[in-house]
Structure formats: structure tokens, C-alpha cells
Amino acid sequence: MAPTRATIHDVASAVGVSPATVSRALARPELVAAATVERVRLAATELGYSPSPQARWLHTGMSEAITLVLPDITNPFFLDLIRGAQHEAARAGYTQMLVDTEESTEQERTHLLAARKTSDGAVLAGPRLSDADLAELSQLYPIVSVNRRIRGVPSVLVDTPPALAAAVDHLAGLGHRRIAYLGGPESAWFSPRRWQAIKSAAIRHKIDCEHLGAHPPTLDGGQRAAPQIAAGRATAVIAYNDVQALGLLRGLSALGVGVPDQISVVGCDDVFGAELAYPSLTTVTGSAERAGELATQALIERIATGRLPRRQNRSVPAELTIRTSTGPAPRSVPHGRRQPR
Amino acid sequence: MAPTRATIHDVASAVGVSPATVSRALARPELVAAATVERVRLAATELGYSPSPQARWLHTGMSEAITLVLPDITNPFFLDLIRGAQHEAARAGYTQMLVDTEESTEQERTHLLAARKTSDGAVLAGPRLSDADLAELSQLYPIVSVNRRIRGVPSVLVDTPPALAAAVDHLAGLGHRRIAYLGGPESAWFSPRRWQAIKSAAIRHKIDCEHLGAHPPTLDGGQRAAPQIAAGRATAVIAYNDVQALGLLRGLSALGVGVPDQISVVGCDDVFGAELAYPSLTTVTGSAERAGELATQALIERIATGRLPRRQNRSVPAELTIRTSTGPAPRSVPHGRRQPR
DNA sequence: GTGAAAGCGCTAACAA
DNA sequence: TTGTTAGCGCTTTCAC
Numbered sequence: 001m002a003p004t005r006a007t008i009h010d011v012a013s014a015v016g017v018s019p020a021t022v023s024r025a026l027a028r029p030e031l032v033a034a035a036t037v038e039r040v041r042l043a044a045t046e047l048g049y050s051p052s053p054q055a056r057w058l059h060t061g062m063s064e065a066i067t068l069v070l071p072d073i074t075n076p077f078f079l080d081l082i083r084g085a086q087h088e089a090a091r092a093g094y095t096q097m098l099v100d101t102e103e104s105t106e107q108e109r110t111h112l113l114a115a116r117k118t119s120d121g122a123v124l125a126g127p128r129l130s131d132a133d134l135a136e137l138s139q140l141y142p143i144v145s146v147n148r149r150i151r152g153v154p155s156v157l158v159d160t161p162p163a164l165a166a167a168v169d170h171l172a173g174l175g176h177r178r179i180a181y182l183g184g185p186e187s188a189w190f191s192p193r194r195w196q197a198i199k200s201a202a203i204r205h206k207i208d209c210e211h212l213g214a215h216p217p218t219l220d221g222g223q224r225a226a227p228q229i230a231a232g233r234a235t236a237v238i239a240y241n242d243v244q245a246l247g248l249l250r251g252l253s254a255l256g257v258g259v260p261d262q263i264s265v266v267g268c269d270d271v272f273g274a275e276l277a278y279p280s281l282t283t284v285t286g287s288a289e290r291a292g293e294l295a296t297q298a299l300i301e302r303i304a305t306g307r308l309p310r311r312q313n314r315s316v317p318a319e320l321t322i323r324t325s326t327g328p329a330p331r332s333v334p335h336g337r338r339q340p341r
Numbered sequence: 342m343a344p345t346r347a348t349i350h351d352v353a354s355a356v357g358v359s360p361a362t363v364s365r366a367l368a369r370p371e372l373v374a375a376a377t378v379e380r381v382r383l384a385a386t387e388l389g390y391s392p393s394p395q396a397r398w399l400h401t402g403m404s405e406a407i408t409l410v411l412p413d414i415t416n417p418f419f420l421d422l423i424r425g426a427q428h429e430a431a432r433a434g435y436t437q438m439l440v441d442t443e444e445s446t447e448q449e450r451t452h453l454l455a456a457r458k459t460s461d462g463a464v465l466a467g468p469r470l471s472d473a474d475l476a477e478l479s480q481l482y483p484i485v486s487v488n489r490r491i492r493g494v495p496s497v498l499v500d501t502p503p504a505l506a507a508a509v510d511h512l513a514g515l516g517h518r519r520i521a522y523l524g525g526p527e528s529a530w531f532s533p534r535r536w537q538a539i540k541s542a543a544i545r546h547k548i549d550c551e552h553l554g555a556h557p558p559t560l561d562g563g564q565r566a567a568p569q570i571a572a573g574r575a576t577a578v579i580a581y582n583d584v585q586a587l588g589l590l591r592g593l594s595a596l597g598v599g600v601p602d603q604i605s606v607v608g609c610d611d612v613f614g615a616e617l618a619y620p621s622l623t624t625v626t627g628s629a630e631r632a633g634e635l636a637t638q639a640l641i642e643r644i645a646t647g648r649l650p651r652r653q654n655r656s657v658p659a660e661l662t663i664r665t666s667t668g669p670a671p672r673s674v675p676h677g678r679r680q681p682r
Numbered sequence: 683g684t685g686a687a688a689g690c691g692c693t694a695a696c697a698a
Numbered sequence: 699t700t701g702t703t704a705g706c707g708c709t710t711t712c713a714c
Binding site: 360398400 | 690
């Protein structure tokens with residue numbers, strides 16, 4: 001499968017040159033006689049030698065690794081993000097570390113501290129730390145944020161708000177006059193922005209729109225909101241994200257509330273499972289993979305040049321995907337639904 | 342957020358001792374006077390110092406990092422595996438690298454070669470390399486495999502075969518007399534083993550059982566098998582994994598074949614989405630998270646002790662989860678189904 | 683209990 | 699074009 005660990009000295013003595021020549025032949029062949037380069041290369045492959053990143057780090061200060069920090073790997077949204085990030089990292093010859101902070105600010109802090117020692121920079125997906133902390137960190141260590149804008153920190157956003165406005169258009173077109181937004185957790189930077197987009201669109205359509213408060217971005221979080229929604233007067237709900245929306249679907253089904261007959265549901269992210277769910281989820285589709293690619297690209301540019309990337313804030317387009325969880329508003333408003341307790 | 346890179350010398354001169362003392366105070370405090378240890382610790386936190394893994398690697402040869410190699414991060418089965426692995430890694434103070442080989446044997450080989458330089462060992466989920474390659478690699482570099490047994494390589498299996506036998510019992514109990522197995526890809530070590538378990542159980546029940554050949558373990562792979570299945574005579578299908586099964590559900594629905602009325606479908610893994618699908622998927626549930634934990638634990642034991650772990654082959658129990666994609670066999674055998682083309 | 687010194691694998695001045 | 703040398707941050711003998 002592969003030979004053992006050879007050092008630069010092994011190659012040097014095999015070829016009969018000094019270690020320095022080996023180093024140069026491999027890293028900067030233009031400085032070395034073509035014939036020598038050839039012999040060194042041969043011997044290196046022969047012995048299975050390649051320079052150790054750790055030893056190299058001593059000089060260059062570069063580990064050629066980046067860290068991807070995720071709040072919750074359980075959310076399939078991050079699957080595509082991870083893959084996109086890995087593509088870019090591999091393309092640039094970087095190794096990728098992965099860290100799941102489990103929605104904990106403290107874990108995020110700890111892992112970031114550790115990352116500074118082991119990698120040259122980090123992509124932070126939906127970071128939880130304060131703007132101030134992140135801006136400060138960004139001065140000391142190259143970071144790029146995904147789905148959160150912070151002054152002084154390059155970022156990539158999946159541009160969901162316009163698509164959410166389109167979702168409101170869609171619902172209004174179906175005759176809904178009263179919609180609700182199931183908010184994400186307090187720490188989710190994007191949640192109030194999604195709410196804004198929804199509210200503005202609702203105002204434009206002159207329809208009612210209420211905010212149902214903060215809920216965990218989990219299946220359970222969505223499911224637990226079902227009774228409140230069933231008891232409420234809205235005929236359509238837009239959830240902060242798909243995982244929540246899917247949980248809500250489950251919760252409503254358990255309560256015997258028909259979707260979309262009695263209530264329409266819209267999600268956000270178009271995760272694995274959204275299309276397969278019953279009813280299939282109307283949602284906002286944007287490429288998390290592309291976001292991962294762009295973020296990693298920006299990060300590597302930042303690492304390589306030592307300055308902020310030229311395009312500091314990028315975004316990835318998103319659009320509404322209409323499936324079967326949305327339908328015409330029920331004729332008579334709340335019928336057969338539970339009363340608030 | 343955090344101070345800059347301090348070296349051991351900074352701490353040494355801050356405290357007024359030699360770098361050697363700092364090193365000892367932090368790594369082997371029992372060799373140093375308690376008072377000194379205290380002062381060193383204080384200064385270290387003060388300066389935000391912690392020893393660099395890279396520099397330490399020069400001596401110890403250890404990077405305190407492990408690599409998790411996955412064939413396809415797109416499969417949600419791996420979400421839980423990643424999380425379990427990360428828990429154990431973090432607990433033991435290891436950093437986790439992540440690599441997605443995209444089902445390519447060559448990428449697996451390349452990444453593994455790279456991993457040897459950057460990490461102390463690797464967990465390989467469903468590796469594609471040959472037994473010989475893996476056994477040889479295992480001599481040179483600590484690896485642990487998940488869901489594949491190879492002589493000389495410690496492994497962790499999610500023990501799905503008994504649960505698949507239970508699935509056959511379940512189907513037989515529902516009156517199915519003719520079932521089929523939708524195979525995974527050729528490279529999937531587990532596929533023939535699952536088939537074996539199913540076949541034996543079918544024989545025990547004296548029911549027919551056919552193998553539908555190899556199919557990609559993707560939504561698309563499952564969906565494309567739908568026509569063949571709709572045209573066949575089996576009244577129940579067990580798929581190699583859930584992703585395939587969910588694709589199959591989608592394909593059958595597109596063909597207008599009712600599940601479970603006309604055909605029952607069983608998956609394997611109980612991934613995110615299996616429960617939410619329509620109909621909700623009867624499947625085999627085992628803890629991928631636990632498998633990730635055990636594998637990482639075994640790997641770290643192997644790294645730390647330098648020998649194979651005591652329990653070389655471990656397994657995680659799995660059980661049948663009955664949902665609504667399975668139901669009584671249709672009365673009159675294939676009715677209303679398409680003919681083979 | 684602590685310090686001095688050597689060396690891990692590699693790169694980058696500087697010489698030759 | 700190539701070799702010599704020093705040194706990156708840390709650990710570990712070996713003295714003291």
C-alpha cells in the first residue's frame with residue numbers, strides 16, 4: 001500500500017545531494033538543474049517521501065489546513081456545505097478539519113482557539129459568538145462566515161429573503177390572509193432577516209402576519225410548535241428552516257390537522273428529506289454546496305494573500321420551490337382546530 | 342477574543358525559568374516544584390500559551406489528530422457517525438479531520454496517503470480499497486473500519502443482518518410470499534451479507550426471494566429501480582439502504598404504484614427523513630453515532646498503546662422499526678402493475 | 683528541582 | 699547550481 005516514513009535526509013543520501021537540494025527540487029524546481037530535479041523526484045516517489053506538514057510549519061507558519069466549524073451537524077443543510085468546502089479545500093491542497101459545536105457558544109470559542117493552533121483559518125457556519133468577538137478574532141486569524149454578516153469578517157450568504165418574499169406572494173396568491181412565521185433560535189442571525197422579508201411582503205399584500213417567537217431549529221422544536229399553530233388563526237406558516245418545518249409537519253399530522261388543507265407550511269433550505277416528506281415541503285432552495293465553495297475559496301484567498309478577499313460579502317441565489325405542503329387557504333377560517341389551552 | 346501566538350520562551354522568560362521547566366511544568370508537573378508549576382500555569386494562561394502540536398510532533402511523532410474517511414457524505418447515515426466520532430475524538434483531546442472520497446477508490450487511496458502525514462490514525466467508513474491493501478495499510482498505520490470486516494483490521498459493525506431477518510419475518514407474517522432484495526453497489530461489503538440474512542430467513546419461511554442486482558446507494562439509484570420492481574412479481578422489496586429505499590418510494594409513487602398496498606418497502610439505517618417520508622419507511626435502526634464512538638475509541642486505543650485494541654471486532658445492535666411502508670400482501674398477486682418491457 | 687544542550691524534519695539565508 | 703549553516707518550538711537526556 002505504501003512505504004514507511006522517509007525523511008528528506010533519506011532522499012538526499014539516496015540521490016547523493018544535500019537535504020537543501022532535495023527541498024528545493026521539490027518545492028522550487030526552477031532553482032535546481034533539471035537533471036537533479038528528475039533524480040530527486042524519482043528517489044522521492046521510490047521512497048514514498050513527501051515533506052511533513054508539521055516540520056514545514058516550523059518555518060512557514062502554515063499548516064495547509066482549514067477548519068470548518070458547524071453549529072449542528074445533525075442538520076442536513078450542512079451536508080452540502082461540507083462537501084462544497086471540501087472540494088475547494090482539496091483543490092487548493094488544503095486539509096479540512098471538522099468541528100461540531102452543538103449549538104454551544106462556549107464550544108465554539110474553545111474549538112476556535114484550538115483551530116488557531118492547528119489550521120491556517122476557519123469557515124464558520126452560522127457562528128454564535130458575538131459580533132465583537134468575531135470581529136476581534138478576524139483581526140488575528142483568518143475566518144469567513146457563512147449565513148451571517150459581521151463587520152470586518154468576510155462572509156457568504158445564501159440569499160433566502162427574496163425567495164421568502166416570493167413564498168409570501170405565493171401564499172397570498174392562494175388566498176391566505178393570515179400567515180405566521182415560526183422563528184429560529186435567538187442566536188440565529190438570519191432569523192430576524194427572514195422575518196423582515198416576510199413581514200414586508202405581507203404588508204405589501206395587505207395580509208396579516210405574526211411572529212410566533214423563537215424555537216429550536218430541530219425536528220422537535222418544530223413539532224412542539226404544532227399545538228400553538230393549530231390553535232392559532234393563521235392559515236399558513238413559514239418556518240425558519242426545513243428541519244423545523246418537517247417537525248411541524250409531523251406535529252400537525254399528529255394533531256390531525258391537514259396540510260395543506262387546513263394549514264399551509266413553508267420551509268427554508270431544501271434539505272435532504274424535504275422533497276420526500278409528506279406532504280412534500282414547499283421551501284426555499286439555494287445551493288449550500290456553492291456557499292461552502294465560495295466561503296472556502298474566500299478563506300484560502302485570505303490566507304494566501306494575508307489580506308481580506310476582494311469580494312468581502314458574497315451571496316448565493318435562492319429561489320422558491322413549490323411542492324405540496326402549500327395550497328389554497330381554507331374557505332371558512334379556522335375550522336375543526338383546537339382552541340388555545 | 343484571544344492573545345497572539347506565544348512560545349514556550351515567552352512563558353519561560355515571564356516566569357524567569359528555562360523553557361525546559363515550562364515544558365515539564367505543563368506536561369509532567371510531578372517533576373517540578375508545585376510552586377513553580379503554579380507560576381508557569383498562571384503565566385501560560387496569561388499569555389494564552391499552549392504548546393504547538395506541530396512542534397511537539399517533531400519529538401513525539403504524534404499529531405493528536407485522526408481522520409475520518411467517508412465514501413459519500415451526502416448519505417445522512419454518516420451524519421450521526423461523524424458526530425459520534427467527534428465526541429470521542431474531542432474527549433480524548435484529538436482533532437478530527439474529515440474526508441469524503443465520493444465513492445472513489447482512488448480518492449480513498451490518495452486521502453489515506455495524505456492522512457498518514459497529518460494524523461495519527463484513521464476511521465474508515467465503508468472503505469472501498471481491497472482487503473489486501475487495507476490489511477497492508479493497517480500494518481503501517483492505525484486504522485479502524487466501520488461496516489466492513491477485514492482480517493487484521495479492527496472494525497465496528499452495525500449489526501443489521503438479524504434485523505433484516507426480522508424484516509423478513511415481519512413481511513412473511515403479513516402474507517408476502519415473494520420478496521426481493523435491491524442490492525447495493527458491488528463495492529459495498531455489507532450488501533451480500535444483508536442479502537444472505539434475507540435469503541436465509543426467506544428460506545426458513547419457505548417464501549420466494551430474488552436478488553435484483555447491484556444499484557447505486559443513492560436516491561436516484563433507488564428511483565431507477567422502480568420500473569423493474571413494478572414490473573416484477575415480488576410484493577415486497579428490501580433495499581440495501583434507506584437512501585435507496587426512499588428513492589424507490591419516489592419512483593414507485595411516480596409510476597402510480599401504491600405503497601404498501603401494492604408493494605411493501607423496507608430500508609436499512611433509519612436515516613434522517615426515513616420517518617418523515619410518505620409512507621414512513623419501515624427500516625432497520627442502529628446507532629451510527631455509537632458506531633462512530635466505538636470506532637474512534639478503538640482507534641485511539643490503538644494509537645495510544647501501539648497495538649491492536651483488545652476487542653478487535655465490535656458491533657452495535659440494530660432492530661427492525663416498523664412504520665407504514667410495509668403492509669399486508671395484496672390479495673391477488675400483481676394487479677394493475679406494468680408488464681416487463 | 684532546574685538548566686544547558688542537542689535534535690526532531692524542514693527551509694532559507696548565505697557562501698561557494 | 700549546490701552545499702553549509704542556523705534555527706523554527708518543543709522535548710528530553712544529562713548534568714548540576
